[in-house]
Amino acid sequence: MKLIRTDSTNKDFIELVEQLDADLAIRDGDDHPFYDQFNKIDSIKYVIVVYDENKRAVGCGAIKQFEPNVMEVKRMYVPLEQRGKGIAIEMLKELEVWAMELGNSRCILETGIKQPEAISLYKKSGYRFIDNYGQYDGVENSVCFEKLLTR
Numbered sequence: 001m002k003l004i005r006t007d008s009t010n011k012d013f014i015e016l017v018e019q020l021d022a023d024l025a026i027r028d029g030d031d032h033p034f035y036d037q038f039n040k041i042d043s044i045k046y047v048i049v050v051y052d053e054n055k056r057a058v059g060c061g062a063i064k065q066f067e068p069n070v071m072e073v074k075r076m077y078v079p080l081e082q083r084g085k086g087i088a089i090e091m092l093k094e095l096e097v098w099a100m101e102l103g104n105s106r107c108i109l110e111t112g113i114k115q116p117e118a119i120s121l122y123k124k125s126g127y128r129f130i131d132n133y134g135q136y137d138g139v140e141n142s143v144c145f146e147k148l149l150t151r
Helices: 011-036 087-101 116-124
Strands: 002-006 046-051 057-067 070-077 106-112 128-130 142-148
Touching: 002 087, 011 046, 011 057, 011 070, 046 087, 057 087, 070 087, 087 106, 087 116, 106 116, 116 142
Parallel strands: 070 106
Antiparallel strands: 002 046, 046 057, 057 070, 106 142, 128 142
């Protein structure tokens, strides 16, 4: 497994996000347009793409500045056939390291209640539930998390 740091112009990232969006459109159903408006990738500067030994893209994730000292984790995705290999955990760790390198002390994120595998990943990775923030405040199908970053 090889993790590379890139940005949202990376073609493999764009392809993986298209797969993610197709999956979310099914899971979110009628709620998808609401969530989709907050997940545009055209200006994300901090992207991780994971490649397997055959140089195939097998996962992606990103962070973007939410407020001073706080990065928001975005666009985490591992295709179904690649899950269970620890890809998401390694990606998330690298995103956290990058966030700290950029001077941040906390990561936050939102995921949907219809994504139990994502909720499990974040809990296993030391994230704790917080009140829904920003555009997710009051949204019943969203859950939000945070993690304080330490070296």
